[in-house]
Amino acid sequence: MPADQPRFQPLYEQIRQRIVERIASGEWQADAMLPSEWELAAEFAVSQGTARKALNDLTRDGWLYRRQGRGTFVAPGESEWGEGKLVSPGHFAELADPMQPELLSVARVPSGEDVARALQLRRGAMLHHVRQVWRQRGVTLAVDEILLPVERFADLDSRRLRLAGGGLYALLERQYAVRIRPLHVQYRGVLADREVRTLLAAEPDEPLLSMVRLGGTVEGEPVEWRQRLLRSARWSWQTRI
Amino acid sequence: MPADQPRFQPLYEQIRQRIVERIASGEWQADAMLPSEWELAAEFAVSQGTARKALNDLTRDGWLYRRQGRGTFVAPGESEWGEGKLVSPGHFAELADPMQPELLSVARVPSGEDVARALQLRRGAMLHHVRQVWRQRGVTLAVDEILLPVERFADLDSRRLRLAGGGLYALLERQYAVRIRPLHVQYRGVLADREVRTLLAAEPDEPLLSMVRLGGTVEGEPVEWRQRLLRSARWSWQTRI
DNA sequence: CAGTGGTCTAGACCACCTG
DNA sequence: AGGTGGTCTAGACCACTGG
Numbered sequence: 001m002p003a004d005q006p007r008f009q010p011l012y013e014q015i016r017q018r019i020v021e022r023i024a025s026g027e028w029q030a031d032a033m034l035p036s037e038w039e040l041a042a043e044f045a046v047s048q049g050t051a052r053k054a055l056n057d058l059t060r061d062g063w064l065y066r067r068q069g070r071g072t073f074v075a076p077g078e079s080e081w082g083e084g085k086l087v088s089p090g091h092f093a094e095l096a097d098p099m100q101p102e103l104l105s106v107a108r109v110p111s112g113e114d115v116a117r118a119l120q121l122r123r124g125a126m127l128h129h130v131r132q133v134w135r136q137r138g139v140t141l142a143v144d145e146i147l148l149p150v151e152r153f154a155d156l157d158s159r160r161l162r163l164a165g166g167g168l169y170a171l172l173e174r175q176y177a178v179r180i181r182p183l184h185v186q187y188r189g190v191l192a193d194r195e196v197r198t199l200l201a202a203e204p205d206e207p208l209l210s211m212v213r214l215g216g217t218v219e220g221e222p223v224e225w226r227q228r229l230l231r232s233a234r235w236s237w238q239t240r241i
Numbered sequence: 242m243p244a245d246q247p248r249f250q251p252l253y254e255q256i257r258q259r260i261v262e263r264i265a266s267g268e269w270q271a272d273a274m275l276p277s278e279w280e281l282a283a284e285f286a287v288s289q290g291t292a293r294k295a296l297n298d299l300t301r302d303g304w305l306y307r308r309q310g311r312g313t314f315v316a317p318g319e320s321e322w323g324e325g326k327l328v329s330p331g332h333f334a335e336l337a338d339p340m341q342p343e344l345l346s347v348a349r350v351p352s353g354e355d356v357a358r359a360l361q362l363r364r365g366a367m368l369h370h371v372r373q374v375w376r377q378r379g380v381t382l383a384v385d386e387i388l389l390p391v392e393r394f395a396d397l398d399s400r401r402l403r404l405a406g407g408g409l410y411a412l413l414e415r416q417y418a419v420r421i422r423p424l425h426v427q428y429r430g431v432l433a434d435r436e437v438r439t440l441l442a443a444e445p446d447e448p449l450l451s452m453v454r455l456g457g458t459v460e461g462e463p464v465e466w467r468q469r470l471l472r473s474a475r476w477s478w479q480t481r482i
Numbered sequence: 483c484a485g486t487g488g489t490c491t492a493g494a495c496c497a498c499c500t501g
Numbered sequence: 502a503g504g505t506g507g508t509c510t511a512g513a514c515c516a517c518t519g520g
Contacts, residue, residue, distance in 0.1 A: 008497065010508060036486060047510045052487085068487045069518030090355045092425045092455055114331045184333050186477035189430030189448035207430035207448035212477065214333055236427035236453065239480075249516065251489060277505060288491045293506085309506045310499030489515070496508070 015044050015054040020218065023063060023074055024177040030076035034064070037072075061218070062181070077179050079167030081144075081213065081226065086136075086235040096235050099134035099141055101167065104199075106130050106158040108150060115147055115225050118214055126150040130161070130168070133199060134228075141235070143199050147225040152176070180215040180224055187211055196229055209237055256285050256295040261459065264304060264315055265418040271317035275305070278313075302459070303422070318420050320408030322385075322454065322467065327377075327476040337476050340375035340382055342408065345440075347371050347399040349391060356388055356466050359455055367391040371402070371409070374440060382476070384440050388466040393417070421456040421465055428452055437470055450478055 022028050034040065034055075041051040055072055058064045066072045086096035109129045116123040130146035146168065148156065153176055164171040172178050188210040192202050202208070209232040215224035230237060263269050275281065275296075282292040296313055299305045307313045327337035350370045357364040371387035387409065389397065394417055405412040413419050429451040433443050443449070450473040456465035471478060 008507095012508080038486095049511085050509060053508090055487095066487065067518080068516065069485080071486060071518095087427060089427065089429055089451075090359070090453055092359055092427070118331070118333055184479055184481065186328060186330065186333070186479045187428050187450055187452075188330055188473035188477045189450040189471075190473070191446070191448050205432070205446050207432050209428055209430040209450075210330075211428075212331055230430075232429035232431070236429045238425055238427045240425065249488095253489080279505095290492085291490060294489090296506095307506065308499080309497065310504080312499095312505060483520085484518105486518075487516085489513100491513080492511095494508100494510080497506085499503105499505075501502090 011044075011046050012050050012054040012057065015040075015046065015051060016057055018044070019054065019058060020063060024173075024179070026174075026177075028074050030074050032074050034072040034074070077169060077173050079170040081169075081182075081215075081228070085238055086141075087238045089232075089234075089236040092238070097136050099136045101144075102133050102135060103158070103161055104131040104133060106156070106161060109147075111147070118225055119147070119149060119222050121149055121151075128153060128156050132168075140200050142228055142230040143196055145227045149223060152178075152223060178217055178223065181218060183214045183216040183220065183222055185211055185213045190229070192229065200229070200231055202231060206231065206233065208232065211237070252285075252287050253291050253295040253298065256281075256287065256292060257298055259285070260295065260299060261304065265420070267415075267418070269315050271315050273315050275313040275315070318410055318414050320411040322410075322423075322456075322469070326479055327382075328479045330473075330475075330477040333479070338377050340377045342385075343374050343376060344399070344402055345372040345374060347397070347402060350388075352388070359466055360388070360390060360463050362390055362392075369394060369397050373409075381441055383469055383471040384437055386468045390464060393419075393464060419458055419464065422459060424455045424457040424461065424463055426452055426454045431470070433470065441470070441472055443472060447472065447474065449473065452478070 028034065035043070037048050037051050037055065040055070041048045044051060055064060055066065059066050062075055064072055065075045080101055086099070088094040088096070107129045108126050110124045111119070111121055111127050113123050115127065116125060128148040128150055130144070130148070132144040132146065133140050134142040134144070153172070161168070161171065169180050172180060189207050190210040191205065192200060192208050197204065209230040211228045211230070213226045213228070214222050215226065216222040269275060276284070278289050278292050278296065281296070282289045285292060296305060296307065300307050303316055305313055306316045321342060327340070329335040329337070348370045349367050351365045352360070352362055352368050354364050356368065357366060369389040369391055371385070371389070373385040373387065374381050375383040375385070394413065402409070402412065410421050413421060430448050431451045432446065433441060433449050437443070438445065450471040452469045452471070454467045454469070455463050456467065457463040
């Protein structure tokens with residue numbers, strides 16, 4: 001079900017899209033400085049105020065950052081699922097050491113019904129199935145299970161992922177010009193099955209935090225289904241609002 | 242530690258504050274229509290564009306809502322902790338029936354160290370301790386434990402809470418002119434202790450979703466510490482991003 | 483100092499809603 | 502038709518950064 005096209009497209013919206021295209025195409029790399037408001041206004045043949053609105057909207061959505069007196073710059077995208085940090089339960093400022101991702105495996109699997117619906121695919125459509133663990137000082141704290149449509153991300157394999165380094169999202173942005181943002185996150189408390197228990201070296205009755213996340217493009221098209229299971233005895237997962 | 246005062250205070254920021262004051266004071270009630278941009282601009286002796294910026298900022302922060310062709314209105318605050326909904330795990334659109342809160346008890350307890358620090362109180366400062374359960378079609382799905390500084394919310398008792406109806410936040414807004422917004426949320430998977438297990442009629446090894454939330458005023462001052470324990474076998478807690 | 487983003491103004495016109 | 506918010510312009514000046 002495609003979204004309704006608005007009958008009226010403001011100028012700043014068109015400018016916004018043209019700037020996004022240039023970032024996605026790599027013409028403007030991460031942390032590169034954009035032309036000034038006045039130069040952009042001249043190039044797009046609009047007033048400075050209109051260019052400004054486009055730039056501020058893009059800043060709000062995480063595409064750019066601006067510094068008074070310095071300029072406007074391309075914001076580097078999240079290289080991995082990052083919005084959230086580990087903290088001591090009940091405390092709100094005591095951060096844990098960060099976790100490091102480690103790729104376990106990449107395979108192709110047919111889509112189940114739930115995931116197919118979430119990703120708006122036909123049932124049985126092929127998916128990349130990525131397994132990844134997160135370690136903190138040698139201790140495995142979390143497991144990720146990532147599902148991506150093969151159709152959209154052809155040629156994705158273990159070698160490419162390993163070579164890429166710098167996280168899955170960084171690779172997708174470079175290779176496929178797709179920037180992924182979270183659409184929904186679901187939280188549950190769960191017990192691990194045998195496989196996950198082994199990976200995490202967890203006790204049979206140790207409760208885990210399950211986070212199921214649907215990631216999508218800027219346009220809102222869902223392209224990533226992901227579950228993270230986190231050992232939350234020692235650390236909470238904290239999100240800013 | 243008080244926040245730094247900015248040396249320069251834009252006009253729209255001052256206007257913003259004056260509008261917030263009128264809402265907090267009750268002069269403009271929920272869903273009341275504000276004067277038009279031009280009228281406000283005239284009253285505050287600024288241009289329409291400046292009044293507009295203040296109004297749009299307030300809209301972004303949830304104080305107002307605007308409808309083209311109709312007007313600008315006071316947004317009713319959340320009457321309870323609401324940002325999040327129950328959905329079927331792994332599905333992203335299938336909402337459960339909503340839960341209904343039910344007050345269990347109100348007491349006064351001295352603050353422990355963690356909560357005192359989170360609420361920026363001295364240790365041992367008195368707190369209102371509110372217990373509340375959430376039911377869905379007769380089944381208890383969640384328990385809340387709410388801690389509020391007595392110093393700030395005097396005269397809060399069970400009778401008042403019961404009489405008020407419409408949720409805790411609605412009461413705080415009416416009675417104390419405080420609008421609470423979330424500052425942080427922490428998620429964990431946990432097992433219930435005996436007391437909670439009894440309240441929820443949960444199995445001993447049933448994993449629960451623990452959400453610890455720090456709520457604060459619009460100015461960022463923390464005033465509410467809350468933990469919610471949710472039976473998440475059947476339902477996930479989903480947040481929009 | 484020059485260059486950037488940030489604020490503010492006055493005015494015009496457009497899109498949308500309601501009666 | 503009249504009133505609302507939404508867009509857009511041209512121009513001025515301010516605050517901040519860095520060389």
